Amino acid sequence: MFGWEFPPLSSGGLGTACEGLTTGLTNLGHDVILVLPRPLPKEINGKLTVKDAQRYATIDLKRLKTIAIDSPLQPYINTREYAAWLEHHKQILHIKLDKQGELYGRDLFAEVQRFALLAQRAAIAEDFDVIHCHDWMTYPAGVLAKQASGKPLVVHVHATEFDRSGNNGANQQVYDTERWGMENADRVITVSYFTKRQVMEHYGIPDEKITVVHNAVEFTNPTGDRFAINKSDKVVLFLGRVTLQKGPDYFIKAAKRVLEHQKNVKFIIAGTGDMLSRLIEEAASLGIGDKVLFAGFLGKEDVDKAFRMADVFVMPSVSEPFGITPLEAMRNKTPVIISRQSGVSEVIQHCLKVDFWDVEQLAGKILSVLRYAPLHKEMSDKGLQEVHQFSWNDPARKCVDVYSQLQPMRVLA
Amino acid sequence: MVSVCMYFQVHQPHRLRQYNIFDIGKHQQYFDDEKNREILLRVARKCYIPATNLIYNKINQLGGKFRVSYSLTGTFLEQAQKYSPELIRLFHKLAKTGCCEFLSETYYHSLAALYNEEEFKQQVGMHKKLMKDLFGQSPKVFRNTELIFTNRIAQIVEQMGYKAIIAEGTEKILSWRSPNYLYQPAGTRKIKALLKNYRLSDDIAFRFGNKEWKAYPLTAPQFAQWVSADQSSHCINLFMDYETFGEHQWATTGIFKFLEHMPNEVLSHPNNEFLTPSQVADKYQPVGEIDAPYPVSWADVERDTSAWTGNDMQRSSLAKLYLLKDEVESLQDPEALEIWRKLQTSDHFYYMCTKWFADGDVHKYFNPYESPYESYITMMNVLNDFAIMRQKKRREMTASSLSDSEAELDTQAQESLQPEAALEEFQTQLVPDAVPELQESSVILS
Structure with missing residues (x-):
């Protein structure tokens, strides 16, 4: 699974969904290998090398293995924010950058490509049955992994470029990547019927290729009492x-x-x-x-x-x-x-x-x-x-249903 | 000898239109005539007309050996008269066969029995008069809204001169006993209770078209066999919504064919007969007592009143509504009285039920609103507008009885009550935070 933030940094969004789904899948007795970008430490002392930028950390838990790849990619980052990040780090990494060329992609799309290659390389060494990726920045990694392994690919749509842009000024390159990912997938999962309709209308994906799996929500920390505030309004x-x-x-x-x-x-x-x-x-x-x-x-x-x-x-x-x-x-x-x-x-x-x-x-x-x-x-x-009736086991079960309907590609001899 | 007794409930509420909070003070139409007409015509086409014709022909074909009874609410008959008068003629035709009994109930299919005894009696009186006027029958057997039944209700109904009352044959009042006999309600002298055999009734009303059911498909001979199985039974009471035929169970399930053949099959057992509730009450004596200190009904698995009074939205709006009786009557305004009574129809409160809501069951099917919350908002907005309307009427009343100078003063006051300002003023007055808790049983059993 090509996912995000583990454990999640903020509530809601991609990180939470990936964590919930991963937990649900392991609860049901499935093994998950989670490949994800790992944010760089806030303070960098200026001695980062290309090799450093390509490293990844592996954590092996009972049913869950995480492979974290150093990359500034994060959920919902856009081209402008990435450029700003890069500019900021160019200052810090000034010397090394001059000597080694570019550590990270020169723009968001190049970074997505770089991440995809590294992620695929790390993942392909593992043993797995199905590839599952979450939103467009992980689609290239998923498609590459599919090409290398012949295993079926599921892309999970949490949001489309049309949601993010509020229906105007959708980024063409993002749209193209989304569409390419969905077309190359064996199955598309959407988080709602609302999104399913968008995927059909804007991306031309046929009805029968799309399965709706609603998110769940689980709360662990107890709810406090109502906030006592002295208010007349x-x-x-x-x-x-x-x-x-x-x-x-x-x-x-x-x-x-x-x-x-x-x-x-x-x-x-x-x-x-x-x-x-x-x-x-x-x-x-x-x-x-x-x-x-x-x-x-x-x-x-x-x-x-x-x-x-x-x-x-x-x-x-x-x-x-x-x-x-x-x-x-x-x-x-x-x-x-x-x-x-x-x-x-x-x-x-x-x-x-x-x-x-x-x-x-x-x-x-x-x-x-x-x-x-x-x-x-x-x-x-x-x-x-x-x-309190929601459980991540339900969407996990639906994903497993989807997996079981998919066949690995026959690799040509 | 087994006497099979069939009674069908025929009811349509006056549904409210979506009444926005910003409409308060504008006195717009409360009731959605367009939707009510549409629904009545649809159900008439799918159920009322074909089922009534079928039953009429069956009675003639079997030479009067097939007998049925109906409870037709006032709110249904009003709408039938307005949108589909053919229905009234059909029931009239049925009445003339002598094989059809009309039961008594509250004209507005209301919960008045739980909230206001006097109002309850008045509505039963109105309904009785309607039966006499339309079908020339004076009902002798009473059934309360949704078969809501308590000892106290049985006592009141006995005082009103009825010989029998209809109730749900739930274990809550029967425990291990059979519903196939007459019983005596606690604290009454001679009124008899006919109890619904809910297993056999629900085989038709709920399970008939269910392909998962092990008895599916239910055939007329099979059902006749079940009915005749225990020959020590006195009466088997099959009580259900009339919409069972063609609306809840669609024609494609074969429900009309079943209704067509079932009477013949039941009568093919020589010891069986069909009787109306009055005839059952005349023929048999009670075999024991039933005790219902708390209300029982035919709704949901709980067989109680929680479908109408289960949450604060329902309890508070019902309490507010019934508190208006004296005030509305003092206006001596037929329009206001009629509105107040139409708002009492139990359906309005059933729509507010949140009990099974998330499970999407039968409540949702009958609910014209997107959610119980929407139905509560609509009711509250209407009640608040109605309050302003009454205040205006009161001012008109006092104005007409005042001297000229005083009347002038009052007109000024009236003019100052602009809708928007009135909204502000009345919202704060009428919607107190504290919910007056009204225990149903305490009203009745005090």
């Missing part, structure tokens, strides 16, 4: 990247509508992203600048506090392949309102659902949860019960 929370994809602008518009009817409400936007300054301006121009608070990026503990402080959590995503944050909110006994344009809306029931563009409905539902106490209580109680 009701709190409505948005938490996530402040990008077009997540629909924060609809959140602001709904806030305006709610505040026309009820004054004692604060709207909190937690997270950062490229839309932040635009949103601050919009809130001000709508005359609700004092009612919308921008909390910035929150660490794990603060996230839980924010959920507990909130009377309702809203996820108005325009395009959300799965979306794990509503489950985090429910776990903290906070009622959630989510957009129907999300994968998670396919698996949870104890919530309210809206179309992201329907600001009137969204505002109406926010007001309802704030005003009707029995509604708040029932959604909190039943929501908490619901999130």
